[in-house]
Amino acid sequence: MIESVTKKKFLVPSDLSEVQKVSAKVLAFLKPLDLSQAFLFDVRLCLEEALINAIKYGNSLRKDLKVALEVGYDDTQVQIAVEDQGKGFDPKELKICTSEENLLRTRGRGVYLIHQLMDRAKYNSRGNRLVMVKFLGK
């Protein structure tokens, strides 16, 4: 994580009904930045996609496992780290959702959207921690 001026940590239960609640808390936390609606839409979408993947596929909806979420910002960027307790995955194994033969598939768009809407998105080598960055003023 960046040495942000302002940081907050959340421990999220592996329950999909928590996603919207946590996301609302994060957006409230970012309020002092006075971000545009479009910026907030992107941050919210990427955060929720990352949380859903961590809860559903990382932690397999196991109530005894948590997702660690860290959000930080300074005057140049917003950074979000999402870490589950699962065995991790290889993002390279995901099908390319924009290729014609995969357009009718119903999975795989969340990670793709994260990579498109954030300025940086990187998984750790185990594949259970995603760090996303979006620069301000974009």
Place this chain on the structure above:
Amino acid sequence: MDLKSFQQDGVTVFQVDGEINISTSPELKKFFEKQPAKKVVVDLERVTYIDSSGLATLVEMLKKTKSQGGGLGLAAMSEKVKSLFEITKLDKLFSISQNKQEAVSKVK
């Protein structure tokens, strides 16, 4: 999310009001499945947010109508929602119209 459906020129119009997200997508899917229709327009004018589960639900609805020999069009989405269709290339898959009337005309 509020859902409404009605007939317009022989086309079933589904009007969605609110967010299509991980919590509300199953509701939209059920609502659609309860009213099997060949010619469908989904009016997204009042949709403020959509995530990948919402996109997937619309893809499922499209597949279902196509498998029955019908068609499904999307109407009146906001610029932000439309940008997600463009990023994911789903704009190549769906017929996307500026407004409901245009979408109905294309599908009927």
